[in-house]
Amino acid sequence: MRPGPRRSLTHPEILDAAFELLETKGFDAVSVRGVAGALGLTPTAMYTYYPNKQALLAGMVEQVLGRLHGVDPTTTDAADAGAPAPALEPRDRVQALASALRDLLVERPGAVGLLLATPLDGPNAARMDEDLLTAFTDAGLDLASAGRAAHAVRVHVLGAVAFDAADAVREADAAREAEVAPDPAAGSASAAASDTLWDDLESFPLSGRSRDLDDDPAGRFAWGLDRLLDGLLAGSGPAAR
Secondary structure, eight states: OOOOOOOOHHHHHHHHHHHHHHHOOOGGGGGGHHHHHHHHHOOHHHHTOSHHHHHHHHHHHHHHHHTTOOOOOOOGGGGGGHHHHOOOOOOHHHHHHHHHHHHHHHHHHTHHHHHHHHHOHHHHHHHHHHHHHHHHHTTEEEEHEEEEEEEHHHHHHHHHHHHHHHHHHHEEEEEEHHHSSOOHHHHHHHHHHHHHHHGGGGGOHHHHHHHHHOOOHHHHHHHHHHHHHHHTTTSGGGGGG
């Protein structure tokens, strides 16, 4: 029996299905055909919404960055209660925007690859850049320096989330391996290989100790952002502080 016509889909529904593919099967699985299959559509029907993969990826980027809209870094919680909200200083605005972007990407770490592989030329991406540029120029930087500073902040956010996500994957893999009862023969071979690979580990004592001392991704991110802004805004005047 031939199924009846499927109801029209919304863009958020399509993009949610695309993100589900991204997080479960990886970047290469995200395509117009792949999303169509996940939603029970024909590829032809999907082309009505997104004519090609690049358009689909751009839509996914815009959905992520669109969640920054409404996160106004110039207001505080007082605005929610109807009280006048004091404007934040430029540095605080950058910190609020960078932290909000990190929070979004922590929820969807696969989006880091999207932001690196897709031109950030949509309206939500432009709004994010405009907010960063405005904050840095308000802090006293010229436009060229503000552009470089905005780029440095984006790199810090994306890099921090990417490294933290990789650490989380390694920890999850290690936890799964620990749950499997080891084969004695395999364990012996594994130990031998480990001895061969890491027999010089005591030559790097600080590396192991530093990892043990810093297991707070959010705190590490905030510390790095503070130090980055210290350098970017050094000598730019009182408005930067």
